[in-house]
Amino acid sequence: MTTSPVVMWFRRDLRLADNEALSRAAASGEVLPVFVLDPTFTVSGAPRMAFMLRALRKLDQEMGGALVILHGDPREVIPRVAKSVGAREVFAARDFAPYGMKRDAEVAKALQANGASLVQCGSAYAVEPGTVRKGDGTPYAVFTPFYKVWQTVGWPKPFDVPKPTWVQSPKVQCEGFPDEPECSATLPEASAKAAMNRWDEFSEKALDRYYDIRNNPDVDGTSMLSPYLRFGLVHPRTLLADLNDTKSQAHYRSELCWREFYADVLFHQPRTTWENLQPKMNAMKLDTGAKAKQRFDAWCKGETGYPIVDAGMKQLVATGWMHNRVRMIVASFLVKDLHLPWQWGARFFMRHLVDGDIASNNHGWQWTAGTGTDAAPYFRIFNPVAQGEKFDPQGTYVRTWLPQLADVATNMVHQPWELGMLNPYVAPIVDHSVERDESLARYKAVTGK
DNA sequence: TTTTGAGTTGTTCGA
């Protein structure tokens, strides 16, 4: 007697451990593991693509070479594969981003036409987007109340995954791994093992000081797990299960919640991927002409003349990652010192970030731009000199990425133009205090006061 | 029902 196999469709969950959909698939029968290289992915950033391909190779190794890589549109590929191996069920985690939801609905429909079904269980989140609601059933627009409810909703313990029996069928051939795109950035190791190693290292060395050191880019004080969370090499549930209620560990938990909050906001309002969450901000005057493009170019290259901004941009391009504090500083600079659309910065980030996640990235940008969920006022404008002095007090971070500053005295390292003729660095492209006033004036024009 | 207080991440100014 032979039973028909099931298909496990991997997407943003490139791991075998603590994988709810896989545990369900493995309990249902022999499993054909597939990953579909959707042409839509090829337009995303090269570092992220390279990282994902490396993660896929590792996943394939972990399952003894059973992973079937297929190329094409999942709407066509998944139903064809299910049909050719006689699978009646395709297991996959839920995706809550706009493109993924649309794609999954269409795949489910195509499967149904063949008498098969898409069984979606689990997601990349501890609490699935759409779950946390206010008393009246509407979603939250502010983080803190969301966070409180999110914690009371809670999440399951990590899932045990029984060792699956992988199917290798002559009817479905692996179409092979594509070549990695050209990527000069030095990326972290892409494997579930590497994710857990990093979690162990962070837990031992930094987690209990996290509250105090998380904002310092010159210190290895953040988890750096974002690339792993992005591709599901680790599930947040696995991390949450290890956390206690001390101030630092609770704060790390709240950072994991930010990721879930933004996913929730985007789930409820998919239009806010590239549009302002707050429509009133559509009236904000922005610069988009030739001069604006020139300034944007300087920002991208890390040549604004403000060391903390430029160091951040160099780190991004060199490593595919930027410290969170610095992300806020460079974003504030683009929006409030250069008066450029946040979308320009968000797009550049998405091209370069290994952890680029459309919900976290774009809503993080909206938060800084004052067009999003910010419960704080618009006049909160970062001063790049003050931020540098506060969070990189020794100048270690800026010197790491800007060798021209190697010999500049620490008290000048965040404002080398004060050295006058002796400034070894490029001159600032704008005057912060002037642009700050300009931003506040433009904001006043929006509010009409 | 209305009021009240608090809200990730800040800066500047004047005492």
Added chain:
DNA sequence: GTCGAACAACTCAAA
């Protein structure tokens, strides 16, 4: 140098 106030506006929940 340190401190508190002012900077604006809206969400949300508790009183």
